[in-house]
Amino acid sequence: QSALTQPASVSGSPGQSITISCTGTSSDIGSYSVVSWYQQHPGKAPKLMIYEDTKRPSGVSDRFSGSKSGNTASLTISGLQTEDEADYYCCSYAGSWVFGGGTKLTVL
Amino acid sequence: EVQLVESGGGVVQPGGSLRLSCAASGFTFDDYAMHWVRQAPGKGLEWVSLIVGDGGSTYYADSVKGRFTISRDNSKNSLYLQMNSLRTDDTALYFCAKVTAYNYHAMDVWGQGTTVTVSS
Numbered sequence: 001q002s003a004l005t006q007p008a009s010v011s012g013s014p015g016q017s018i019t020i021s022c023t024g025t026s027s028d029i030g031s032y033s034v035v036s037w038y039q040q041h042p043g044k045a046p047k048l049m050i051y052e053d054t055k056r057p058s059g060v061s062d063r064f065s066g067s068k069s070g071n072t073a074s075l076t077i078s079g080l081q082t083e084d085e086a087d088y089y090c091c092s093y094a095g096s097w098v099f100g101g102g103t104k105l106t107v108l
Numbered sequence: 109e110v111q112l113v114e115s116g117g118g119v120v121q122p123g124g125s126l127r128l129s130c131a132a133s134g135f136t137f138d139d140y141a142m143h144w145v146r147q148a149p150g151k152g153l154e155w156v157s158l159i160v161g162d163g164g165s166t167y168y169a170d171s172v173k174g175r176f177t178i179s180r181d182n183s184k185n186s187l188y189l190q191m192n193s194l195r196t197d198d199t200a201l202y203f204c205a206k207v208t209a210y211n212y213h214a215m216d217v218w219g220q221g222t223t224v225t226v227s228s
Contacts, residue, residue: 032213034211034214036214038153038215040153045218045220046145046205046215046218048208051208051214052210052213052214057208087152089152089153091155091213091214092213096168096169096170097143097155097158097213098155099152099155102153
């Protein structure tokens, strides 16, 4: 199973919005509504931010939102804050679980 | 507090074996499937294995199939990963993670990880 495709890096200024894409195929993202997104700060464990494409766990800021169209899922962060600077990973299912390569978000 | 604590990592030679453990607390352990996920130094996350709540079904990434075995002891609230025939590309930080209450596809609690280094 090939990794999902994410941009290596994105950046934005405080207060702005950014979107991270996660591209798969009709065998993974396109077939199942189970994309999840994880935030990972350096030296820390990943944290679940979005599950089932669009749902936000309790305690996660509503500045984080998920969407999906066809074989591409997206994570949007609005009102960027400096603490949002981290690596972000998408994950989907295709008979087994596959992660994206990760996107480094820089808040300028 | 829901918590996962991994242990058992270390340095091992290629071809060697290691057994990782993950101690769970703060939730009804046997109600939840559990994942192992690894992260090579400076790299992204890679799914390794899943075991369902009663231990009756297990799943593996192709990269570890036939070499790694996932298991659990619900009486001890513990998850394990037996790793045999280790290769240098198995070097990584290994996380255990609990699935959400809804399905197996999202991981809502993660441990801090245990480091495995395979080197001669």
